[in-house]
Amino acid sequence: MNWIRRVAVLLTLLGFVSVGRSTLAADPLSLSLRYRTETDQDSGLFHTLHRDADWNPKETAIILCDMWDVHSSQNAVRREKQIAPRLQQVVEALRREGVTVIHAPSGCMNFYTDHAARKRAIDAPKASNLPEEINAWCYKIPEEEAGVYPIDQSDGGRDDDPVEYEAWAKELTAKGLKPLSPWSRQIDVLKIDAGRDFISDSGSEIWNVMEAAGIKNVILAGVHTNMCVLGRPFGLRQMVQNGKNAVLIRDLTDTMYNPASEPKVSHFTGTDLIVEHIEKFVCPTITSDQIIGGKEFRYAEDDRPHVVMLVAEREYATDKSLLAYAVNPLGKSYRVSFVYADAEDKNDLHGSEVIESADLLFVSVRRRTLKTEQLERVRAHIAAGKPVVGIRTASHAFHVRNVDPAEGYAEWTTFDPDVFGGNYTGHHGNKLLPQVTFAAITHPILEDVDRMPYVSGGSLYKVSPLASGTTVLMNGKYEGLPSEPLAWTFTRADGGRSFYTSLGHSSDFEQPAFRVMLENAIGWALDRPAASKATAKP
Known part of the structure; x- marks a missing residue:
């Protein structure tokens, strides 16, 4: 038989032959x-x-x-x-x-x-057509040669x-x-x-x-x-x-x-x-x-907030700095997604839909006028009172001077004062590298940060005066120039928390004090303890 x-x-x-199903063609x-x-x-x-x-x-x-x-x-x-x-x-x-x-x-x-x-x-x-090696384990396919296996x-x-x-x-x-x-x-x-x-x-x-x-x-x-x-x-x-x-x-x-x-x-x-x-x-x-239907499954123990990083600038290589930073130290406590600009159209941020699921928006963008629907996602995140962290060129992220946006694109000329309480008006010479000092205050963002001064690798931004509601955490000074705030917090009109720093040069990411401060800032903006409590070394 x-x-x-x-x-x-x-x-x-x-x-x-089927159980409880017609043999008619099914919907795809x-x-x-x-x-x-x-x-x-x-x-x-x-x-x-x-x-x-x-x-x-x-x-x-x-x-x-x-x-x-x-x-x-x-x-x-x-x-x-x-x-x-x-x-x-x-x-x-x-x-x-x-x-x-x-x-x-x-x-x-x-x-x-x-x-x-x-x-x-x-x-x-x-x-x-039985494949020759179909009964064998497969440890790698040729396409994987282009990458590095991510875990040990x-x-x-x-x-x-x-x-x-x-x-x-x-x-x-x-x-x-x-x-x-x-x-x-x-x-x-x-x-x-x-x-x-x-x-x-x-x-x-x-x-x-x-x-x-x-x-x-x-x-x-x-x-x-x-x-x-x-x-x-x-x-x-x-x-x-x-x-x-x-x-x-x-x-x-x-x-x-x-x-x-x-x-x-x-x-x-x-x-x-x-x-x-x-x-x-x-x-x-x-x-x-x-x-x-419903929502994606998530393990009960997986309480990582979702940090979405918008990275679209060509001056300070933050695409590489932040990619490494997203793993160490943020990978301990956060789920991090990246959105990059198109190589041909710098104002087109591919995959920006992920902003809609962000718990925190991290901005490292320089002078882009985004597609209208993409900028609307940014606006919606902020209007909902969700936290924002910006570094370096984020103060002039969505505005190109003396150029109107193309059809289908939009700008946000007041993004800096609206979101960060800032007042960016340019920067001093590229060779005028400021000494970084920390404010003599108690603040969660400065916890476990070694406050020894150091010299940043990026020029000093002109940002004074800041809006009311800001709290300055770091200052920068170059001999012969007025002191300028380098990092501060801001409680926005929508009630959301923002943190901004004009630091973000690749050399800044080599400074333990800066790395810990930035990590603390993300935790503060989310009203959450920092991902790790490593003490910065001078």
Whole structure:
């Protein structure tokens, strides 16, 4: 009777047999694919962009990667238990649409020996185009050679407290499980439809299933992004290099990353860095709300505010300074996104939609007249009373002197006084480098800052007099010139907090005092403690 079972499998794969679904053509899955593309050749900077895609459900599969019942890391188990219910909702919704569901708990096939979904995967007809290396791990694809892998996972990535881990290992051993590989099945929150789903951890079996069903599009979810989701024989790299349209559900995944390892960011920032790497060099990503509605999933412990950095200036290389600063120190406590100007049109900030989700807007822009809808996003953020931090050229960010904006573009000539309480009227000579001194006051932004004077690498801005409601924290002085404020806070008319400093030269970022002050300023603007309490050194 084995031939009958094979015919039934083939009919299921071809869509003629289904559970609770018509064989009529389904509506497409309308997805917004997020990806990253370099701002300019060899710039090392990336726009974060979206493109729409309509996928035929009948030509789409979702693979649930290694969503095991238990794990060697107790923290990994805790996070998996958070995403599993949401992932189950996604699976149910996709299954109803006719998407093929493949359960892939690696190393657990013995548990499913007699399961119909396991037998269905085994019985799928062998594909004529089986890739040569489809049963092998894939550790890198050629596109990744252009980047640097963002995290150190050489310690295995376990982020458990050592004492807690020892107790967890003893608990697993007492249950007769191997502490380093205790899994035996998929987590039971994820339901397997015996009538139509598939169970396999084999690259060739999963490829056979997909080819028999005419699968062109593959959705990956599960754990762990930096290891199994990327590298398994059915993982993202293999899918992409063998011609499938692949995406990762970026809010339903997790990494094995230990914050004690480089780049020493929070666990959740570590996941973000891997997702960024995937979007740059492997494939796009989506979020679960695109399938089931509501909001993106977020781990309960992930309380990082979202800092969006607008970077569009060519004088002080803040694109590079801030890119590094976003990882160290901000990566410990903040989620940071970047918006850069187009290489051909300096007034077009690609990906500015992300401003709408910002908790804090960080501005390093010089004399740009933005597209009208882009500047409106900036205005809306500020009108909502949300915090703003600006450095250096932010005082003249959205205004070009003696030039009217082109059609479809807009300026904000009073951005400096409106948002920062400033009064920028130019700067002294580029060779007149000011000595930086700190105000003799107590303020959260100056906490843990070594107040030893130093010389900035940037010219002294003319900003006096400041508006009422400002509090000066730093001053700059050059012999023979009047002293000028270098950094201050401002409570805006809308009630929001702003911080501005005319510092921001690349040499300033080499000064520990400046780095700590800027970090404190972000925390103050968000009414939140600074990301780290490192003491600045002279």
